[in-house]
Amino acid sequence: MIRFDKYESVTAFQKEVSSFLEQDEAANNLLLGVLQSLVEQDTTPLFMAAVWKNHDIGLVLLQTQPKQIILSKPTALSSQDIQELGEKLVQTVQPILGLIGEKKLTTELARYVSQDQGTRANVHMEQIIYKLEKVKNTLQTNGKLRRVIASDHPVIKEWVYQFCQETNQPLSLEDASSKATFLINKGNLVAWEVNGELVSMATATRPTRHNITISYVYTPSNQRKKGYASDCVSDYTQRLLNSGYQTTSLYADQSNPTSNYVYRQIGYEPIMDSIVIQFQ
Template sequence: MIRLIQFDDLSLFKKEVIPFLEQAEAENNLVLGVLQALTEEAKIYYMAVVYKGASIGLVLLQTQPHQIILSRYVQLTSEDIRSVGESLHRSLPDIPGFIGEKQATSELAASITHFRGGIPAAVFMNQRIYKLETLKRKPLSPGRLRTIAAKDLPTIREWVYQFCIETNQAMSEQEAAKRTALLIQKGLLAGWEVDGKLVSMANGTRPTRTNVTISYVYTPVSERKKGYAADCVAALTQQMLDNGYKSTSLYTDLSNPTSNKIYMEIGYEPVMDSVVLLFQ
């Protein structure tokens, strides 16, 4: 029997779902990392759990207006997912979109489309989640990894802004400045420096019990095709492993074969395909 249960209490929700999510930390790095960082004062649009019998099959969390994050699903058939879609449509009729494992997310969106009278969901991005436990390739260029500091704000602010443009994230320059300041404050934003000049950046984010995610990988156009992004990610990855994490993970855009190739050369292995689907 499939049941969709909505939660209103954040602490109860965390207690219920975190042990389930931690069974696959890399695949669930987005929903798990976001959930663990939430406080009672945070804006939360939706929290729910899908049960199949007595077991959790899927976790749903929405903290942003444009999409619901789906966990990796377990033991749910296509018929089960259609049943989830019907229950979800009844409890949340204005679903904006989803991000999650490709097959289940696509099936769930198709179910929602049916119950909403044919309103389609468009693919915003096809992604792949990678996981690394052992680094296979160390940095090759004669540079060093260093923590991004407040003095780097003018440079990194522009990089964050350009990164968001290239990844289709709508953001003003003022919003980019605020986000950059927050990233620097958290202390996990790092840059690859060559001859005293920053040439690439990467960020550690969403730390969980044994995993941390690498994000905001960016190299300015003038410094590309020199291997700096690969070196920056490799060095930051090793630093995270040295800090005690058993693995690191990252998302890639499947439309960018170059980044997918260099991450695999470093030692990242694909664990799950993900998709962002937004309703028109």
């Protein structure tokens, strides 16, 4: 038997669930980061809830956009608990268009949601969440890391467009241009530069109490297999650790053996399988 609590105040929600989420900051980096941003901007999301079992939180749910609900890393919930959650969720959020979270629970929950709302569940993306505490490898190329600036926009716009195409999150060139501007202005976008040419990029996002997440790691196809992405991520990761973060985390496409190999060589260790499921 579970208790399903829905919240209306984002500050009250954060106060209630933060200690649970911070038990595993890296695995919960998406939910923690989004929640912190909501609090800072004083914005109320579409949906916030916590699942309680035996007087303890077992799962946290957050929805900021119609297309998906973010699920935290869960504690032990039985199949009966998950089925009950599916029923309560369908009664509360209509329609449910997608879920993102730990693979096993999210897949099982999606099955019950599909049955209850009469939709078909499709796997949109499977990823691995990685966590790093210490950089292991040394730099391999003669490049250098530098912050991306406004004059780099034409290059970054194209890279953002290609990155989103390759990660199955397509967007228009106009939107890619806007996203590139946003990333540059935020100040966390860096690039690996070799002989005056940018060859790879990465950014840092969703800072939490002890962790920050690496994202938008991209190397154009003509510069791959040269060690540039490895050096870019490795050097940037070390700088983030030097700035005070205890850990860094990142998502990697489960079907991409190259990126998974590169991240493990740097020192990233897999901590959770994540899945995105969409309903049709």
